[in-house]
Each structure stands twice: as C-alpha cells, then as structure tokens.
Amino acid sequence: MPLHPTTLEAITRTFDSLDYAALGAIYCHEGGDAFWEERRGPCQELGIRLAEILRGRLRPNGRSLYVGAGVAEIPVLAMETMELQRTAEAYNLRADEVTLLNAACAGLPLEFQSKDAREARGTFDHLWIVSVLNDPECFPELGGLSSGRANPVTFDPASFTIERQAVLALAAGCLEKLTRPGLVTTSVEEIPWITDWCEHQGLACAVEDEDHPTAIVADPICFIRIGETPR
Numbered sequence: 662m663p664l665h666p667t668t669l670e671a672i673t674r675t676f677d678s679l680d681y682a683a684l685g686a687i688y689c690h691e692g693g694d695a696f697w698e699e700r701r702g703p704c705q706e707l708g709i710r711l712a713e714i715l716r717g718r719l720r721p722n723g724r725s726l727y728v729g730a731g732v733a734e735i736p737v738l739a740m741e742t743m744e745l746q747r748t749a750e751a752y753n754l755r756a757d758e759v760t761l762l763n764a765a766c767a768g769l770p771l772e773f774q775s776k777d778a779r780e781a782r783g784t785f786d787h788l789w790i791v792s793v794l795n796d797p798e799c800f801p802e803l804g805g806l807s808s809g810r811a812n813p814v815t816f817d818p819a820s821f822t823i824e825r826q827a828v829l830a831l832a833a834g835c836l837e838k839l840t841r842p843g844l845v846t847t848s849v850e851e852i853p854w855i856t857d858w859c860e861h862q863g864l865a866c867a868v869e870d871e872d873h874p875t876a877i878v879a880d881p882i883c884f885i886r887i888g889e890t891p892r
Contacts, residue, residue, distance in 0.1 A: 664712060664736075668743045671769060672736050676705045678765040679732065687758050688877075703876035708736030711873055711882065716740055718844055718884060719747065719787055726785040727751040728778040728835055729793040731758060733877045735766070737789070742770040750785075752778035779834035788839050789846045792878045794832055794854045800824040807850045808880075832858055842888040848880040855885050864888065 663669075681701065685693015715737055719725070725741055727734055730751035741747040749771055753759050756775040763773050797804030802821040805811040832854045839845065841864065845855055849872055859866040865888045872881040 662713065662716075664709060664716075664740055665744055668712075668739055669709065671743065672705065672709060672739050675735055675739070675765050675769065676701065678767075680761050680764070683761055684732065684758070687755060687761075700876050704733055705736065707874055707876045708733055711875075712737040712740035714873060715846065715884075716744065719745055721745045721747065723747050723786045724783065725749045725787040725789060726778060726781055726835065726838060728788070728790040729753060729796070730773060730789070731762065731877075733791075733875065734789065735762075738771050739769060750774070750778075750781050752776055752781065779831070781838060783838070784840045785838055785843070786840045787844045787846070788835055790832075790835055790851065791846060791848050791875070791882055792851075792880060794828050794851045795848070795880075800828060803828060828854060829857075836887075839887060842886060845885040845887060846882060847885060848875075848878070849883055850880045852883065852885070855887075859887060 664672075681697040682694065685697055687693075689696045719741065722745070725747055727738065727749060730738065730753050734751065738749050738751060741749045751771060751773045753762070753773055753775060754777065759773045759775040766773070794800075795804050795807040797808070801824075802811070802817050803824040805816070806821065836845070836855070836858050847855055852868060856866055856868070867886045867888075869884045869886070872883040874881050
C-alpha cells in the first residue's frame with residue numbers, strides 16, 4: 662500500500678527544503694552539486710518505496726533507533742512517526758549535516774541528534790544501521806576490505822585490527838538496545854557484524870531473502886529478524 666498523501670507531501674516538502682549545495686560539500690570531497698542532481702530524485706523515490714516495505718514490518722507505537730541517519734532516511738522516518746506514531750531517534754555524528762537536516766525537517770515529528778547512538782536511552786524494537794559499520798571514511802581499511810576495494814599493496818593490517826575492534830564495539834553497543842524479538846535494517850555488506858553478535862549472544866537471527874536498492878550507496882538494504890531462542 663502506498664504511503665498516505667499527507668506523508669508523501671511532507672517528504673516532498675522536506676526534500677525541496679534541503680540545502681543541497683551545503684550537503685554536497687558534506688557528502689562529497691568534490692562534485693557535490695552533480696552528486697545531488699543525480700541522486701536527489703532516486704533518493705526520495707527509493708526512500709518512499711523502502712518506507713512502504715518497512716511499514717509492514719513494524720508495529721505502531723514502538724521505538725526505532727537510527728544510527729548514522731541522513732537524507733536517505735527522511736522518508737522512512739516520516740513514515741514511522743506520521744503513520745505508525747512511533748518514536749524514532751535519529752543519530753548522526755556530523756553536526757553540520759544535522760543542522761541542515763533539522764532545518765529541512767521543521768514541522769515533522771522528528772529531530773536528528775548529533776550524538777553517538779550508543780548514548781540513546783531505553784530499548785528499541787527496531788534498529789536501523791545502514792552503511793555505518795563499513796563506512797570508508799570512519800574505517801578506511803575495514804571499509805575497503807568489506808567492499809572488495811582493498812589494495813593488497815597498501816593495506817594496513819594494524820589499522821584494520823583497531824578499526825575492527827571499534828566496529829565490534831559499535832555494533833554491540835547498538836544491538837544490545839534491541840528488544841527480543843526485534844528487527845534490524847542494515848546493508849548486505851554489514852550482515853556479518855549482526856550475525857556475529859547474535860552468535861556470541863546465543864540468539865537466533867534470520868536474514869530475509871530479498872534485498873532492496875538504495876540511492877546513496879551501491880550496497881542494498883536487507884532486514885534481519887532477531888529473536889530470543891538460544892541457538
């Protein structure tokens with residue numbers, strides 16, 4: 662079922678209000694204007710499609726934790742808060758982007774926070790963590806290895822080891838806030854971090870067979886259901 666017209670209008674209004682020139686400097690080292698000229702439409706359209714898919718997997722009045730949320734997450738955040746009356750806490754460490762996002766989202770029942778998502782209080786029945794655990798800017802060696810772009814000549818094993826420990830801690834710090842059963846939305850590349858955590862916690866997890874395209878990064882999105890049954 663399509664999103665409610667009021668939600669679609671709010672999403673369109675928000676995308677129209679974004680400062681793409683400023684966002685271009687945040688998302689790209691160069692060519693930011695061309696990047697958003699190409700990605701703006703698909704980002705909105707694919708985000709709406711993903712919101713429609715996710716809506717059927719979430720219960721009303723629940724709580725979602727969004728890690729590294731940005732422009733691509735606006736449609737799903739709007740759906741959760743406007744149609745399911747859910748609480749969605751969106752975290753993003755880039756303070757300049759958070760300022761731009763909150764300015765564009767004025768009037769929507771959501772607010773981006775420039776903090777570490779592990780500082781979020783309470784528990785959540787849905788965790789959104791997409792292109793965070795393999796972020797090449799934060800974790801260059803690990804991100805390159807995850808995407809298959811690692812250079813065997815220049816690859817730094819010592820840096821990778823440090824990055825790996827940081828990602829394990831980040832994944833654990835967010836996943837431990839998830840109720841059981843719970844839902845995780847993540848990228849296909851990040852599946853191993855989720856399943857590894859479940860393995861160590863003795864929790865069953867099921868990765869849905871179908872994945873879904875995204876506009877910002879090439880790595881598609883998938884859903885993982887985490888339960889309480891010991892393995």
